[in-house]
Amino acid sequence: MKAGSAIPLWVVALLAALCLAVLAWTTFGFVVPFKHETGQAVLDTYFAGYDESAVFHMQKLLDENETAAKLLNAMYFGPELIFPALLTALLFLVFLRLGPVGSWFGRSLHPLAAKAIYLLPFIYGISDYGENISSLIAFDNGASEGLAMHLLPWMTRLKFASLAICFIVAARLAIARWLSPREG
Template sequence: MNAGSRIPLWIIALLAALCLGVLAWTTFGFVVPFKHETGQAVLDVYFAGYDELTVGRMQRLLEQNEVADNLLRAMYFGPELIFPALLATLLFLVILRLRTAIPDQARPTGSLVLKAIYALPFVYGVTDYGENISSLIAFGDSTSASFAAAILPWMTKLKFASLAVCLILIVRFAIIRYMALGPREDR
């Protein structure tokens, strides 16, 4: 019996529900009010990425709008403190469960490949926290604000890239598992 096959589905379902709840809290408690207050979206939701000019515009906007600045800081010190850890854990457990449930001949081989696959959710979590910290520094009065503003777009790109690869792996493992085991053996 593999370690991943011992992960109960209710734990994965609970983590998924918690992630959805925290995502809803972030969206309806901070992202939507921020958009309503400023007419702009928070940088965290720019899936296609952004550049330093966008960061500079956001810096000027937050300097002029105290309500928006307070909303953004409250978001980073509220739901964004727990969401990256919850989602990284969920991604890791789903990858572990799906990967160990597929037949040996369809599994990725090589310990380096497996380590990279299992590390990917944690890369997402670390880069999401890095993006949050960079945002707080870039939009604050720190002497490191210009450096944080320069790396912020790269942190966001790395965050979404690692998340996308995790989701692709999950879909791939789910398809392989379905094809190997059939629809009736899903436990």
């Protein structure tokens, strides 16, 4: 029996379903109405990244459109409070379920490197929450908005980069597990 097989598949499936439900809530409850209201996408959805000028433009847009500002605030205090935690838990459980990290790459890894791979989902979660906090500060017209405006594009890039790395590692692990000889 492999180390990760103790995690029931139904737990992973339930977390995946919850992630999809919250993602649908975010998309259809906030992202689509925001785009309809402003003609512009929420910065959180810019997969390729953006720069500080986009943040400045969004800040100006939110200052002029109270409905859009309320939508964005509600998104951050609604589904965006729980989605990063759900997705982090899902990714972590997927990594655990795929088995011992030392055997993932067909050779033994340094124990510290093997354990560091399990941190990847948490890097995603922390960066997603960091992006959300930076957005709230940058668009609040408070004292720290300048720093938040500089950090926001980097937090978004870190979020999507770490998420992409998690998906690549999980796919690699699933393929390696599928191709590995079965233990009897």
